[in-house]
Amino acid sequence: MTDRVNPLRDPQDRRLPRIAGPCGMVLFGVTGDLSRKKVMPAIYDLANRGLLPPGFSLTGFARRDWANEDFAQIVHESVKQHARTEFREEVWKQLAEGFRFVPGDFNDDTAFNTLRRTIEELDEVRGTGGNHAFYLAIPPGFFGDVVGQLKEHGLAEAAEGSWRRVVVEKPFGHDLESARELNATLASVFPSGSIFRIDHYLGKETVQNILATRFANTMFEPIWNSNYVDHVQITMAEDIGIGGRAGYYDGIGAARDVIQNHLLQLMSLVAMEEPTSFDAESLRIEKLKLLQSVTLPRRLDLTTARGQYAEGWQGGEKVVGFLEEEGVRKTSGTETYAAITLHVDNRRWAGVPFYLRTGKRLGRRVTEVAVVFKPAPHLPFTRAATEELTHNALVIRVQPDEGMTLRFGSKVPGTQMEIRDVNMDFAYGGSFTESSAEAYERLILDVLLGDPPLFPRHAEVERSWQILDPVLDHWARKGRPEPYESGGWGPSSADAMLARDGRVWRRP
Amino acid sequence: MIELIDTNAAGIAAEFVASRLRAGSPAMSMVMTLIIVVDEDEAEDAMRVARQASHEHPARVLGVILGEARGTSQINAQVGTGAGWTGETALIRLKGEVVRHAESVVLPLLLPDSPVAIWWPSDPPENPAADPLGRLAQRRITDAAAASRGKGKAIHLQCSSYAAGNTDLAWTRITPWRALLAAALDQQPLKVSGGSVTAERISPSAELLVAWLADRLKVRVDRKNSRGPGITEVRLETKEGPIVISRRDGRLATYSSPERPDRPVALKRRQLPELLAEELRRLDEDDVYAATARKLIKLYPS
Numbered sequence: 001m002t003d004r005v006n007p008l009r010d011p012q013d014r015r016l017p018r019i020a021g022p023c024g025m026v027l028f029g030v031t032g033d034l035s036r037k038k039v040m041p042a043i044y045d046l047a048n049r050g051l052l053p054p055g056f057s058l059t060g061f062a063r064r065d066w067a068n069e070d071f072a073q074i075v076h077e078s079v080k081q082h083a084r085t086e087f088r089e090e091v092w093k094q095l096a097e098g099f100r101f102v103p104g105d106f107n108d109d110t111a112f113n114t115l116r117r118t119i120e121e122l123d124e125v126r127g128t129g130g131n132h133a134f135y136l137a138i139p140p141g142f143f144g145d146v147v148g149q150l151k152e153h154g155l156a157e158a159a160e161g162s163w164r165r166v167v168v169e170k171p172f173g174h175d176l177e178s179a180r181e182l183n184a185t186l187a188s189v190f191p192s193g194s195i196f197r198i199d200h201y202l203g204k205e206t207v208q209n210i211l212a213t214r215f216a217n218t219m220f221e222p223i224w225n226s227n228y229v230d231h232v233q234i235t236m237a238e239d240i241g242i243g244g245r246a247g248y249y250d251g252i253g254a255a256r257d258v259i260q261n262h263l264l265q266l267m268s269l270v271a272m273e274e275p276t277s278f279d280a281e282s283l284r285i286e287k288l289k290l291l292q293s294v295t296l297p298r299r300l301d302l303t304t305a306r307g308q309y310a311e312g313w314q315g316g317e318k319v320v321g322f323l324e325e326e327g328v329r330k331t332s333g334t335e336t337y338a339a340i341t342l343h344v345d346n347r348r349w350a351g352v353p354f355y356l357r358t359g360k361r362l363g364r365r366v367t368e369v370a371v372v373f374k375p376a377p378h379l380p381f382t383r384a385a386t387e388e389l390t391h392n393a394l395v396i397r398v399q400p401d402e403g404m405t406l407r408f409g410s411k412v413p414g415t416q417m418e419i420r421d422v423n424m425d426f427a428y429g430g431s432f433t434e435s436s437a438e439a440y441e442r443l444i445l446d447v448l449l450g451d452p453p454l455f456p457r458h459a460e461v462e463r464s465w466q467i468l469d470p471v472l473d474h475w476a477r478k479g480r481p482e483p484y485e486s487g488g489w490g491p492s493s494a495d496a497m498l499a500r501d502g503r504v505w506r507r508p
Numbered sequence: 509m510i511e512l513i514d515t516n517a518a519g520i521a522a523e524f525v526a527s528r529l530r531a532g533s534p535a536m537s538m539v540m541t542l543i544i545v546v547d548e549d550e551a552e553d554a555m556r557v558a559r560q561a562s563h564e565h566p567a568r569v570l571g572v573i574l575g576e577a578r579g580t581s582q583i584n585a586q587v588g589t590g591a592g593w594t595g596e597t598a599l600i601r602l603k604g605e606v607v608r609h610a611e612s613v614v615l616p617l618l619l620p621d622s623p624v625a626i627w628w629p630s631d632p633p634e635n636p637a638a639d640p641l642g643r644l645a646q647r648r649i650t651d652a653a654a655a656s657r658g659k660g661k662a663i664h665l666q667c668s669s670y671a672a673g674n675t676d677l678a679w680t681r682i683t684p685w686r687a688l689l690a691a692a693l694d695q696q697p698l699k700v701s702g703g704s705v706t707a708e709r710i711s712p713s714a715e716l717l718v719a720w721l722a723d724r725l726k727v728r729v730d731r732k733n734s735r736g737p738g739i740t741e742v743r744l745e746t747k748e749g750p751i752v753i754s755r756r757d758g759r760l761a762t763y764s765s766p767e768r769p770d771r772p773v774a775l776k777r778r779q780l781p782e783l784l785a786e787e788l789r790r791l792d793e794d795d796v797y798a799a800t801a802r803k804l805i806k807l808y809p810s
Contacts, residue, residue, distance in 0.1 A: 006697060007724045008690040012795040015683050015786070019691040047774065050684050053691065054763040054773040090760035091774040127768040129695075 020448035024057035057098030071101035130162030203439030246327030307337035307491030560781035581606035637671035663712035678712035708736030
């Protein structure tokens with residue numbers, strides 16, 4: 001391509017969306033939940049919004065005896081069931097001509113030969129121009145096989161002026177060492193700029209809004225430091241159990257599953273310094289810098305907590321405990337609840353603990369970041385008047401009901417002087433996002449456009465494991481997770497952990 | 509819905525607060541005020557469109573029905589919140605002398621500080637920016653395609669009275685066409701030597717597309733007639749061959765470009781709620797529309 005400016009483009013013309021250039025995607029693991037519930041619907045939604053290039057092609061690869069039409073049928077069902085936007089025949093027609101299916105095993109040379117021919121044929125008849133993304137919606141254990149095959153069959157090398165990219169999902173390893181191995185596997189085939197790691201949290205509007213809130217306003221940043229902030233709580237609670245994922249979850253646990261990626265990424269966005277701009281490189285530098293100043297407390301036994309859900313009632317339903325779930329070893333020491341304390345050793349955050357917690361089968365499904373402020377240095381009221389006044393807090397609700405809550409003291413009407421906490425809510429969902437894109441739409445489009453700001457880079461992944469590994473080692477050496485009743489807010493050891501610091505968990 | 513007969517702006521404002529309190533939620537997260545100037549028989553449809561658009565942009569929606577301007581003034585209003593709305597709504601009927609002073613009713617009802625948009629679903633004033641109600645808004649949305657009289661000239665009229673903040677839904681309608689054409693030249697950076705836009709005989713959107721292409725590409729762009737619906741074909745000539753997007757049925761288009769296979773691409777004509785939602789997404793001046801409006805006047809001096 002030349003450097004000639006496109007006369008129809010104008011930076012002022014912000015109505016025009018970015019449409020991906022000619023390209024195709026190859027999806028490995030088409031029968032999995034991820035593909036059917038997230039990836040395929042997102043592709044349809046993108047097409048429906050006119051953001052996919054004409055000729056976009058989707059190739060499925062799996063060990064199934066399917067023809068192209070069978071694959072199209074699977075996509076059709078998934079789209080009908082899970083797509084966000086309405087089903088329209090003409091959009092389907094645009095997509096459907098570009099469906100291909102290649103049956104085969106990951107170690108089947110003939111299948112990968114067929115895949116190469118399929119891609120070449122697509123370049124020919126659909127004009128995908130040699131640009132292809134390989135989406136590995138498969139367990140990480142197979143990454144090596146697949147990228148090895150891609151390399152061997154010349155699928156990983158892009159011709160001049162075109163691109164090949166690979167997309168992977170968490171988990172990015174299960175500790176530092178395995179993360180390095182995994183990266184080495186991918187990096188031996190694809191250059192680092194072509195590896196896209198999806199952390200779907202980063203595609204969420206509210207998460208991107210954290211940066212807008214912090215850096216586009218004047219009223220938050222001055223108090224965003226240890227002078228005013230008492231501590232920060234980052235919570236991701238799920239109301240469901242492990243479902244049918246025992247095979248994956250047993251041995252992995254909550255900390256590896258959630259804290260290492262989602263929560264540490266959220267934390268880095270909340271706590272990082274202002275980037276010089278919002279391009280990928282500047283963001284990465286600031287996020288990494290923040291993660292590098294994160295330290296663990298010395299006494300891990302006092303500053304971490306873990307639990308395993310026991311049977312109980314969750315939201316009106318009787319549910320079984322983790323150890324009774326099908327496929328879980330009766331002696332499993334895997335935690336389904338994890339809470340850790342982190343410090344950030346820099347000028348802004350010295351002395352402000354960050355409490356990160358996640359768990360399954362908790363009271364309700366919620367993800368939020370609560371910045372809890374220090375009490376006012378002096379209260380010119382009687383003690384009785386402020387008895388019900390707690391800390392001011394700014395809560396960024398990531399999901400569900402995205403938005404922000406500001407919690408502050410206010411006089412109770414009708415009393416002489418009685419001050420109590422009130423909440424002011426900004427329902428982002430209602431305000432802007434009802435018809436806004438799913439995280440996967442945004443991220444898949446960014447992959448096709450080659451726009452990487454929202455994808456964690458390898459250095460961040462490694463650093464996250466470095467932070468977490470000592471905790472995991474400590475847990476592996478000592479004790480077992482404490483059972484907690486399903487439907488509550490986790491084990492008592494987690495409450496004790498905060499009580500030692502004279503604090504309490506928010507009830508989200 | 510609460511019916512207020514013979515009321516005034518303060519009465520309507522008080523009812524907004526009262527209904528918020530009744531709903532149990534005194535907090536608001538509305539981001540703008542949307543004024544709709546509409547006739548009695550179109551009011552219901554226009555409010556429905558606004559309701560759908562308000563899902564993306566929670567707004568206080570003020571429907572203003574300007575009645576007969578003779579006789580004693582009367583203001584009646586239907587005020588409501590909730591029930592499918594993400595914001596508040598009032599449908600205000602004016603009669604008598606107050607019709608000429610409608611802005612005095614609307615001004616006190618604007619949300620503090622937030623932006624104001626105004627929409628004329630059918631016949632807009634000739635100069636929206638000079639209109640007393642139009643002056644209150646920073647975004648003035650007209651729809652040349654919905655003009656009930658002088659349809660062929662409606663878009664010229666709007667372009668010649670263009671002022672910062674004006675926009676027309678005929679322009680909004682061609683965003684997908686423009687996006688596709690821009691993407692076509694992203695993919696193949698070819699030098700365009702000429703072009704044509706084919707559409708039904710009266711199509712403000714087609715005139716705008718011609719003006720935009722001519723303005724950006726600095727080439728002659730012809731306007732051809734077809735039986736529609738809407739725009740049916742856009743053709744850009746290049747040395748390597750033409751880039752053609754043709755859409756016969758208003759839904760599915762065929763995209764052809766030199767040395768590439770023909771491909772289908774969904775290009776559906778969009779409905780009003782989508783158009784309005786797009787219009788409300790950005791409230792600053794649309795420079796590209798401004799340039800296109802200037803070009804249109806130059807191409808078709810009246």
